[in-house]
Amino acid sequence: MPLAKNAYASILLMPPNWLGDVVMAQPAMRALAEHFPDARIELFGHAWLQDLTPFLNLGKASFCAAPAPCEAAFILRNSFHAAWQAWRMRAANRYGFRHEGRGILLNHALQARINMKNEHHREYFLDLIEQAGIPVSQRQVNLHAPEVERLLGEVLLTEHGLDVEKVICIAPGAQFGGAKRYPHHAYARIIAALAEQGWQPVILGTDAERNIGTDCLQNVAAASWNAAGKTSLRQALQIIANTRLMLCNDSGLMHVAAGLGRPTIGIFGATSPERTAPSGQHVSLLYQPADCSPCLARECAVEGQPCMQNITPETVIQHCLRLLTH
Structure with a gap:
């Protein structure tokens, strides 16, 4: 009723x-x-x-x-x-x-x-x-960044020497566990390739993921910012509201970026898009399951983490450039 x-x-x-x-x-x-x-x-x-x-x-x-x-x-x-x-x-x-x-x-x-x-x-x-008896008219996520929040993010990026029009965000961590993380060395190759195209990477995450961010930016000479552990969640959301692209694992920030309508690439391995794919019109999901996928485990028990190794950095770069140029 x-x-x-x-x-x-x-x-x-x-x-x-x-x-x-x-x-x-x-x-x-x-x-x-x-x-x-x-x-x-x-x-x-x-x-x-x-x-x-x-x-x-x-x-x-x-x-x-x-x-x-x-x-x-x-x-x-x-x-x-x-x-x-x-x-x-x-x-x-x-x-x-x-x-x-x-x-x-x-x-x-x-x-x-x-x-x-x-x-x-x-x-x-x-x-x-x-x-409970409540009608539903919209089944997709529809977040909204108030203008004041977007402007605060713009100020924050500018203070760190970044051009807001060229910012791309990367969230290489996943608090759930290592099984959901795409390899750091692969992220480093992808980020370096995008930086060579003029894009300015910002790493988002927790303080525990700061070393991951450092590894990911090791080959970047252009303007960049390892913001992992250096922002509040609210500041991270303000930054995402301005980004030209979000590249990340299956994580909370993936859902936020897609829900805000930002172009988003989500990399899946231990989990399945059938259960947790984000909402959004500009979303590209990369999933090349192995025989053991989706295991839903916190840590991978298979040598080489095949579900992630099946997704090459070159494939990710192609998807990034496709979203950045459309």
Whole structure:
């Protein structure tokens, strides 16, 4: 039964825990925000969610580190702890999937109809929203960079000696594990070739990935910036809003760039595009599976990481230049 648009005046929205999953959940969260335009909607989660919220295109919804009691909670995480948090925060109506025995804490415990092992994660989150009685009009990710955020990114790039019109972003890491990472030496060859064409590379990532960024830029003499570990998530998003190209592994920043409409190349190996392909009109996905793909492992157990070795640097360069010249 459809929920009335005035059913709830205050809503707690609990997005998933990983950056990429939050972006893939954006269509579901957007549907909720559109259905309850007058409600107070608070997003509750990791502190970095505050940096992402302005880009999620969710109307008046805002991040809140300490949510007030609310009439309804929509729990897009699967953990028992998340359901317990919603119950402890005195959310009167708690919507979520039955998982890890947490049904006792949910007075709207729903049964997932989407199998995340072989169906797209976007549809999993949309399934929850639709079963809750909320109509969905847009099933693709549609992020938005406010103009002030884009301008701040432009200033940041200029301060580091870069020409905004020539910036390309590379995110060679993947917090999930090494099995999702394209080899550093291959990235170095690709980046050097693009730099020779006049493009100015910016490496994005965490402080733990800074050495990877250094390796990737070792053959670049032109203007460049290893920004891994040197920006907040919000600053990284501001930079992405200005980039001419995003080249990366299957990662959260891949989903952000594609969702913002930036030309994006995603390299897949241990994971499958069938489950986590990003939304976007200017997206090129490279996937040459080995016999063991997709293993979904954090670290590769096969010598030589064949799923990544099957994708040559020359192939990646061709795809990059195709997106950069169209």
